[in-house]
Amino acid sequence: MPGDTLHVNNKAAGQNTYDAIVIGSGISGGWAAKELTEKGLKVLMLERGPNFEHIKDYKTANKDPWDFPHRGSATLQQKTDNPVISKDWAMYGTAAQEAVMDYWVKEKDCPYVQVKPFAWWRSYQMGGRSILWGRQSYRWSDIDFEANSKEGIGIDWPIRYREMASWYDHVERFAGISGSKEGLEHLPDGQFLPPMELNCVEKDVAARIKQSYKGQRHMFIGRVANLTAAIPGRTKCQFRNRCWEGCPFGGYFSTQSSTLPAALATGNLTVRPWSIVTKILYDKDTKKAKGVEVLDGETNKTYEFYSRIVFLNASTLNSAWVLMNSATDVWPDGLGSSSDQLGHNVMDHHYMLGAQGIVEGYEDKYYYGRRANGFYIPRFANLYGDKRDFLRGYGFQGSASREGWKRDVAELSIGADYKEALTEPGAWHIGATGFGEILPYHENKITLDKNKKDKWGLPVLAMDAELKENELKMRKDIVKELVAMFEAAGVKNITTWDSKEYAIGQGIHEMGTARMGKDPRSSVLNPNNQVWDATNVYVTDGACMVSSACQNPSLTYMALTARAADHAVNELRKGSL
Ligand SMILES: Cc1cc2nc3c(=O)[nH]c(=O)nc-3n(C[C@H](O)[C@H](O)[C@H](O)COP(=O)(O)OP(=O)(O)OC[C@H]3O[C@@H](n4cnc5c(N)ncnc54)[C@H](O)[C@@H]3O)c2cc1C
Numbered sequence: 421m422p423g424d425t426l427h428v429n430n431k432a433a434g435q436n437t438y439d440a441i442v443i444g445s446g447i448s449g450g451w452a453a454k455e456l457t458e459k460g461l462k463v464l465m466l467e468r469g470p471n472f473e474h475i476k477d478y479k480t481a482n483k484d485p486w487d488f489p490h491r492g493s494a495t496l497q498q499k500t501d502n503p504v505i506s507k508d509w510a511m512y513g514t515a516a517q518e519a520v521m522d523y524w525v526k527e528k529d530c531p532y533v534q535v536k537p538f539a540w541w542r543s544y545q546m547g548g549r550s551i552l553w554g555r556q557s558y559r560w561s562d563i564d565f566e567a568n569s570k571e572g573i574g575i576d577w578p579i580r581y582r583e584m585a586s587w588y589d590h591v592e593r594f595a596g597i598s599g600s601k602e603g604l605e606h607l608p609d610g611q612f613l614p615p616m617e618l619n620c621v622e623k624d625v626a627a628r629i630k631q632s633y634k635g636q637r638h639m640f641i642g643r644v645a646n647l648t649a650a651i652p653g654r655t656k657c658q659f660r661n662r663c664w665e666g667c668p669f670g671g672y673f674s675t676q677s678s679t680l681p682a683a684l685a686t687g688n689l690t691v692r693p694w695s696i697v698t699k700i701l702y703d704k705d706t707k708k709a710k711g712v713e714v715l716d717g718e719t720n721k722t723y724e725f726y727s728r729i730v731f732l733n734a735s736t737l738n739s740a741w742v743l744m745n746s747a748t749d750v751w752p753d754g755l756g757s758s759s760d761q762l763g764h765n766v767m768d769h770h771y772m773l774g775a776q777g778i779v780e781g782y783e784d785k786y787y788y789g790r791r792a793n794g795f796y797i798p799r800f801a802n803l804y805g806d807k808r809d810f811l812r813g814y815g816f817q818g819s820a821s822r823e824g825w826k827r828d829v830a831e832l833s834i835g836a837d838y839k840e841a842l843t844e845p846g847a848w849h850i851g852a853t854g855f856g857e858i859l860p861y862h863e864n865k866i867t868l869d870k871n872k873k874d875k876w877g878l879p880v881l882a883m884d885a886e887l888k889e890n891e892l893k894m895r896k897d898i899v900k901e902l903v904a905m906f907e908a909a910g911v912k913n914i915t916t917w918d919s920k921e922y923a924i925g926q927g928i929h930e931m932g933t934a935r936m937g938k939d940p941r942s943s944v945l946n947p948n949n950q951v952w953d954a955t956n957v958y959v960t961d962g963a964c965m966v967s968s969a970c971q972n973p974s975l976t977y978m979a980l981t982a983r984a985a986d987h988a989v990n991e992l993r994k995g996s997l
């Protein structure tokens with residue numbers, strides 16, 4: 421079986437030794453590499469997928485629609501081979517687009533078991549999902565960090581906003597987040613570049629919502645990791661809205677445009693693509709990790725690399741996979757399993773539900789460019805005296821725009837009049853989708869299925885997670901409240917959707933599986949993201965999350981990663997690791 425032979429070149433142990441190993445090169449791994457190298461550590465970044473170079477590999481970014489052999493659609497074969505990303509999905513119609521088909525994981529090679537339906541959106545290449553992400557970036561507040569403790573759900577977060585604020589500042593300044601300051605306690609303001617603008621219809625709807633709800637509900641431009649002003653090495657966003665093909669201008673935050681060049685510039689970073697980390701090597705005597713085992717994805721050869729610390733940033737579910745697959749006789753259920761929490765408490769956000777309608781009265785108005793952003797309506801449920809029959813809350817993301825030439829003109833279907841009619845833009849539409857908090861449940865879990873193997877003969881994950889009563893009640897409320905707000909704003913012909921196909925994972929905000937905590941008996945990681953059972957291993961991606969809030973989570977992973985890197989370097993300097 422591929423990968424069974426261990427090719428250990430003992431003489432090479434010296435060459436294969438670094439101060440730190442970072443597993444994964446996505447949003448969180450990129451940050452770990454940048455922070456650790458800038459603090460002087462020699463770092464090896466291991467990425468399971470192929471290399472993917474900034475600018476050079478954005479092969480479609482400057483193509484026109486007619487340059488694509490299949491006019492933008494994936495082929496039937498590609499869709500059959502990749503059923504998860506080929507499912508109906510709301511972002512740009514469908515994710516199975518010709519331009520980005522190669523950016524997604526090859527699902528056939530990397531299967532997983534769905535004990536219960538689970539959508540797993542993966543990108544196994546340099547940069548991970550930092551190329552494909554939607555870039556919406558929001559801080560959490562103490563309302564989020566304190567909710568578990570106040571409501572007796574799961575366990576308490578071991579940190580509070582005051583410990584995160586300066587790290588949010590730090591990552592926002594470097595990543596470049598544009599947004600407006602709103603002064604909301606539950607959605608703290610940050611270090612923003614100038615905000616993008618709401619268009620005329622969105623401004624009107626925002627004003628009407630504000631008035632109808634007496635200033636208690638807010639709608640403003642999204643906070644997004646697209647540059648509205650140039651920063652060193654990166655040009656400002658050109659409003660092309662083709663971000664997920666990769667941006668040759670570096671107009672949005674990705675590993676390639678931002679953290680990787682910074683880490684490489686230190687001269688301290690070695691990057692190794694095609695490196696599937698299969699195990700963290702645990703040393704029983706020191707009770708620490710001594711390095712990692714890697715299966716080369718191209719040659720199927722196995723290697724070992726050694727380091728003083730390991731940052732595990734393979735993404736929420738893959739980081740749990742690495743820990744589980746690192747089982748030894750000391751930890752038979754995996755490294756970090758002593759609390760029986762490893763793989764448990766899987767969370768995500770509600771998605772695939774919302775409403776849309778038509779706004780009249782702006783037929784003589786248009787807007788500039790293709791803004792790579794929309795509006796945001798932050799949480800209001802269960803806040804400041806509002807009380808619902810479920811816990812926590814939700815926010816909305818959406819936009820208003822005019823129909824283009826693809827719309828149907830009911831009375832016409834052919835001829836000069838038809839062409840003529842389509843040179844004019846159509847009606848103004850507004851639509852939004854909800855993102856809601858999902859609670860952590862111990863029984864929502866992932867496990868290793870040793871009977872099913874991937875292309876490399878490695879065991880795969882089995883997903884066993886579902887929505888419960890709190891979530892089902894919230895979904896109803898999300899749609900109801902959006903309709904009420906649209907009606908209050910004068911939106912006409914409102915239609916709603918709540919896809920029965922929604923399964924956990926589809927929000928692409930997987931969290932949990934190795935939560936932080938104050939007590940090693942109930943958490944996998946300590947308050948500094950160190951694995952209690954091997955303190956030189958830090959897990960700083962979504963696996964560490966203790967609850968899910970309703971804000972898009974990646975900014976919080978960035979801040980936690982920078983904070984943990986600082987901790988690790990200080991501990992190394994003190995000789996405590
Ligand atoms: C279409 C889309 C839209 C999104 N929109 C938003 C948004 O607007 N806002 C937001 O906050 N989030 C958004 N997200 C989610 C966001 O992309 C993720 O939260 C974020 O990328 C997670 O960062 P990460 O470092 O944990 O994982 P990733 O970015 O997924 O990177 C993980 C990396 O680890 C590698 N890896 C995995 N296993 C191994 C292994 N065993 N050995 C070595 N390497 C390994 C992978 O190949 C990958 O490169 C979106 C995601 C998608 C796909």
Ligand code: SF4
Pocket residue numbers: 646647656657658659660661662663664666667668669670671672792
């Ligand atoms: S919208 Fe901006 S960030 Fe996105 S691809 Fe275009 S220029 Fe780049």
